[in-house]
Amino acid sequence: xxxxxxxxxxxxxxxxxxxxxxxxxxxxxxxxxxxxxxxxxxxxxxxxxxxxxxxxxxxxxxxxxxxxxxxxxxxxxxxxxxxxxxxxxxxxxxxxxxxxxxxxxxxxxxxxxxxxxxxxxxxxxxxxxxxxxxxxxxxxxxxxxxxxxxxxxxxxxxxxxxxxxxxxxxxxxxxxxxxxxxxxxxxxxxxxxxxxxxxxxxxxxxxxxxxxxxxxxxxxxxxxxxxxxxxxxxxxxxxxxxxxxxxxxxxxxxxx
Amino acid sequence: xxxxxxxxxxxxxxxxxxxxxxxxxxxxxxxxxxxxxxxxxxxxxxxxxxxxxxxxxxxxxxxxxxxxxxxxxxxxxxxxxxxxxxxxxxxxxxxxxxxxxxxxxxxxxxxxxxxxxxxxxxxxxxxxxxxxxxxxxxxxxxxxxxxxxxxxxxxxxxxxxxxxx
Numbered sequence: 370x371x372x373x374x375x376x377x378x379x380x381x382x383x384x385x386x387x388x389x390x391x392x393x394x395x396x397x398x399x400x401x402x403x404x405x406x407x408x409x410x411x412x413x414x415x416x417x418x419x420x421x422x423x424x425x426x427x428x429x430x431x432x433x434x435x436x437x438x439x440x441x442x443x444x445x446x447x448x449x450x451x452x453x454x455x456x457x458x459x460x461x462x463x464x465x466x467x468x469x470x471x472x473x474x475x476x477x478x479x480x481x482x483x484x485x486x487x488x489x490x491x492x493x494x495x496x497x498x499x500x501x502x503x504x505x506x507x508x509x510x511x512x513x514x515x516x517x518x519x520x521x522x523x524x525x526x527x528x529x530x531x532x533x534x535x536x537x538x539x540x541x542x543x544x545x546x547x548x549x550x551x552x553x554x555x556x557x558x559x560x561x562x563x564x565x566x567x568x569x570x571x572x573x574x575x576x577x578x579x580x581x582x583x584x585x586x587x588x589x590x591x592x593x594x595x596x597x598x599x600x601x602x603x604x605x606x607x608x609x610x611x612x613x614x615x616x617x618x619x620x621x622x623x624x625x
Numbered sequence: 626x627x628x629x630x631x632x633x634x635x636x637x638x639x640x641x642x643x644x645x646x647x648x649x650x651x652x653x654x655x656x657x658x659x660x661x662x663x664x665x666x667x668x669x670x671x672x673x674x675x676x677x678x679x680x681x682x683x684x685x686x687x688x689x690x691x692x693x694x695x696x697x698x699x700x701x702x703x704x705x706x707x708x709x710x711x712x713x714x715x716x717x718x719x720x721x722x723x724x725x726x727x728x729x730x731x732x733x734x735x736x737x738x739x740x741x742x743x744x745x746x747x748x749x750x751x752x753x754x755x756x757x758x759x760x761x762x763x764x765x766x767x768x769x770x771x772x773x774x775x776x777x778x779x780x781x782x783x784x785x786x787x788x789x790x
Contacts, residue, residue: 391765508768525768533766546767572767 381409384416384483386507394500394516404497408490408504415486418442421477432476451579452481458580459587464559484545484582487511491578509545511578524624527570527610534608534616535624543578547571547589548610558590567592568611574622575605672715672731676702699726706732 379390390405418441420426427445430436438446452465465481466474487506494502495513503512503520512520519540523533527548537544548570549556558565573585584605588595596617599607606622618624678701699719706715715732 503765505765508766510765510767512765521764523766525766527768544767548768570768 379405379409381412383409383412384420384479384486384506385422386483388412388487388504388506390494390502390504392494392502393514401497404493407493411490411493412486412506415444415482415490418444419448419478419482419486421479428476428478448478448482448485451485452478455481455583455587459583461560462558462587462590463583467557467559468562480586481579481583483507484509484543484579488543488578509543509578509582511543512539512541514540524572524608525570528614534610537574537622537624539574542574542576543581544572544574545578545582545585546573547582547585556589558592560590565590565592566612568595568609569614570610571595571599572608573599573605574607575602581605672703672717674703674706674715676700677717703731 381388388409390408392401392405417423418427421428423429427436427441431438431441431445438449449465452463455463455465463480465478466476468474483506487504487509488511491502491504491511491513494504500516501512501514501518501520503510508525510520510522512522514520519538521536521538522544523536525546525548526534547556548568556565557563568589571585571588573581573588575581575584584599584602584607588599588607588609591598596607596609596619599605599609600619606619608616608618608622608624610616616624678699701717701719704716704718706713713732715730717729717731719727719729
């Protein structure tokens with residue numbers, strides 16, 4: 370009966386990146402369109418609150434002191450509380466306040482908002498998808514599979530985006546990659562303000578996309594000891610590509 | 626039920642495309658223009674989105690008894706023009722025998738020599754990737770963030786036009 374399985378996918382450009390929603394299963398629930406609409410509507414709202422490009426977003430106004438945290442949407446306080454926890458969990462290697470050229474730290478929670486928002490929005494899919502779904506936000510993926518097959522996720526080769534390093538099979542949780550392949554803005558070591566250059570990319574998978582994303586970003590900033598640090602994380606697995614091109618994985622990550 | 630496999634296959638193609646193109650397409654996302662978005666100095670006029678070439682209407686669906694029928698039944702469709710930070714992007718997709726057989730870039734940012742240099746290797750890479758992806762057996766790709774996705778947007782529009790989405 371697997372031949373009768375159906376798939377549907379929708380894509381929108383939000384928060385400056387492509388975000389796509391995918392459903393797979395033996396039957397599609399009638400209210401799937403409403404659920405997908407709810408996903409995208411929620412992500413647009415997150416963008417409105419947290420955009421660092423829009424000078425009128427709540428985050429920008431908060432950073433300029435024009436709003437107090439109490440005056441912001443409660444989601445802003447939730448994200449900043451998570452950011453504090455992320456800084457603690459990573460020994461300061463994940464920080465939403467980046468040192469700028471003048472030494473003044475600017476608030477940019479984008480690195481946390483993406484995983485947080487994607488994981489949160491994917492809950493709309495969990496309510497309607499009988500079998501399998503995933504949400505891919507610019508290469509960071511929140512997923513669930515209750516059907517016969519796991520999701521097969523290719524890990525991009527940072528030196529040759531035409532190819533994948535390998536495939537991991539995942540049923541639930543999230544997988545996120547930090548690296549230099551497509552972007553050069555969020556790869557600063559927050560402890561020094563300098564560019565992190567020891568690694569090409571770090572991929573982390575685990576039960577939560579939010580934390581997989583945070584750990585991948587922090588591990589990238591750590592550099593040389595990233596794999597050892599990832600190996601200590603309970604429930605999360607990692608893959609590191611070093612500057613010289615070596616591919617290293619934690620013990621629980623099976624690359625196919 | 627004869628028609629089911631065809632419907633399934635085109636959905637799957639869309640799926641492959643969306644999943645895999647995303648990872649690399651936006652080589653466009655490199656900040657190739659240092660002075661912001663320069664209007665593309667040399668670009669062909671945009672081609673109208675939609676089907677530009679389709680097989681002759683046949684009186685009945687092909688049932689698969691004719692092995693050679695698939696290769697000649699190519700549909701060519703233009704995607705919409707996607708506006709990106711670096712300029713407009715438009716692609717054209719050719720579908721034959723239920724598979725994407727070619728992807729051509731009709732329009733891309735070329736506001737300065739660096740754009741042209743990037744695109745000179747990005748576009749062939751994309752072309753190869755799209756065609757290779759159909760046999761890769763991968764549902765999704767985890768990669769470093771792409772910041773823009775005009776190519777993918779236009780590609781999806783092309784596929785939607787022929788109801789392959």
